[in-house]
Amino acid sequence: MESSSSSGWFPVVIALCVLAILKPLIDTFFFTPLSKNLPPGPRFFPFIGNFRWLLRSFAQTEPFLNRLHAKYGPIVTVYVGRRPAIFVASHELAHRALVQNGASFADRPPPLITSRIMSSDQKNINTSFYGPTWRLFRRNLAAEILHPSRMRSFSKSRKWVLEVLMKRLGDQRGGEVVVVEHFQYAMFCLLVLMCFGDRLDEKAIRQVEDCQRRLLLNVGRFRILNFWPRLGKVVFRKRWQEFHHIRNHQREVLAPLIEARSKFIQGYRQTDGEQQERTVAYVDSLLQLELPEEKRKLNEGEIISLCSEFLNAGTDTTSTALQWIMANMVKYPHIQEKLYQEIRGVVAAGSEEVEEDHLQSMPYLKAVVLEGLRRHPPGHFVLPHAVTEDAELNGYKIPKKGSINFMVAQMGWDPKVWEDPMEFRPERFLGEGRGDEFDITGSREIRMMPFGVGRRICPGYVLAMLHLEYFLANLIWRFQWKPVGEVDLAEKLEFTVVMKNPLRALISPRLDELYIK
Known part of the structure; x- marks a missing residue:
């Protein structure tokens, strides 16, 4: 029995000895960063990157990164495949990085294959490399579109969309309203008009809304297509077909x-504009653009990509932010009442509309919006940045082929900067740091x-x-808002x-x- 027991342990001892000899090689091959002096982070496997990173959903990504920051500090590295992020x-x-060294950090990392297809090979603002295009x-x-005079030219369009929204809400007065459906529809009405210059009927608006939201809501499903795309076109054939179907449907609609x-x-032009009043639209300018490096005008797919970008940037983010702000107005009626009293002090009694000129006289309104964006930013990360050449940040190397990401939500919730950061308190933007001066x-x-921030700041932030x-x-001037049960501020990730x-x-x-007609 003793001899048998000893012989049973012998392979284990041999294996441990071999592992001890090979450990330096294993650590070097499997766990050593591909570039020296990168910010710290968890171990990784070449070609695959962090298995935990690949297996996590978008909803799990942020808590995972928060744990890494707690362990390693304010700047960390994870690998996606061979690329450091x-x-x-x-x-x-x-x-x-973004302000003091803005030009160096203004590039974009090489696009993933699904992004390259949807952007017509980076022919839009968000994905283009930092350069002439x-x-x-x-x-x-x-x-x-965003010049002050051009923004003012759309004031009638905003008033029209406001009435569309108010009619939809007014038809349900006294009843229960799911507000985001109405906000999204109103924003699509406005952005479609700004993009294409026409007031489309509800059916056409719904078609545009459907094709855009089908794309946004399936971002997570198509994430897997970006890993090993050649193999994936065989393994994930049906999902690739679904992806191309959504892109083709977008083309059919736009x-x-x-x-x-x-x-x-x-x-x-043929009538010299004498008989028609023309509202300048975003697509008008795209039809005239010429790419500086290729010396040609944009093709249909590239115009579709730019229009799609314009619609998404102005609809989903704005309607999401507006819903979060209204949720806090409902949850905290004293804030709603304070805002209403400020409006009453500016707008004449009986007026149907708070006009755009009134807004500059409402500091608490601006504070409420800023607090909504701080506490509930529609995007918890900015789009990934990249450096034009290898750079240094906080003593660490930022490699040219990597991506650098900035955690928006965590900055807005930092207790070192904001007192009681998880509370919704618009007053924090008043006083010395008034909202109109922030x-x-x-x-x-x-x-x-x-x-x-910096050179890649959202160009439409003033319009938003x-x-x-x-x-x-x-919304506050026309209606009083009350909760249906408890207002739940739990989050989930869609596109925003x-x-x-x-x-x-x-x-x-x-x-x-x-409303008495």
Whole structure:
């Protein structure tokens, strides 16, 4: 028995000895970073990256990163395949990278294959590398849509959409309302008009909304297609077919709108515009653009990608932010009442609308919007950045082929910067740091960055703030909002971070005579 027992342990001892000899080689091959002096992070496997990273859903990613930051500090590295992905949770480091060294950190990492297809090979603002094409697209958007004079030209469009929204809500007065459905529809009405220049009927709006949301809500399902794409086209054949079907459906919906607008512009030019009043639309400018490096105009797919980007940027994020803000108005009636009293002090009694000129006289309104964006940013991360050449941040190397990501939500919830950060308290933006003086661009310092900062800051942040303030003020002016049960502020991730349980509210008109026709 003793001899048998000894012989049984012999293979185990041999295996342990071999493992001890091979351990340095195993650590070097499997766990050593591919680039020296990167920020710290967990061990990884070459070609595959962190198995835990690949297996996690988007909803699990943020808690995972928070644990890494607690262990390793404000800047950490994880691997996705062979590419290092660096995550920054520090206001100071974000400012140093994106503002003080903005040109170096303004690039984008190489796109994943699904992103490359949806962006028509990076022919949009978000995915373009930092260079002439990106400058062309961003400058065009800034001049043709986001210039103050052009933004004012859409005031009638905003008023029309406001009435669409108020009618939909007014038809349900005294009843229970699922608010996000109405917010999303209203934002699509407005952004489709700004994009294509026409007031489409509800059926056409719904078609645009459906094709765009089908794409956004399936981002997580298509994530797996970006790993080993050649093999995946065989293994995940049906999912690839679904992806291409959604892209083709988007083309079927948006291409006729672009063609109709092109014909309208040609007809307008032939009559010299004498008989028609033309509302300038975003697609008008895209039809005239010429790519600087290729010396050609945009093709249909590239225009579709830019229009899709415009619609998504102005609808989903805005309607999400507006729902979060209204959820807090319902949950905290004293904040709602304080905002209503501020509006009453500015708007004449009996007026049907809070006009855009009124907004500048409402500091508490602006504070409520800023607090909503701080406490519930629609995106918890900015889009990944990359460096044009190897760079240094906080003593660590940031490699050219890696990506660097900034944790928006964690910066807005940092207790070192914000007192009681998880409370919804608009007053924090009043006093010395008044809301109308708060630097949302982060150029002086970063305290929160819901729109990003630096050269890649969201170009439409001024328009987004206008839409949030305008629609919020009118929602509070027209209706009193009360909860249906407990307001649940739990989150879930779709394209943006939305309410897990959409807001339901009871609304009643504050000015009943407005609805007696």
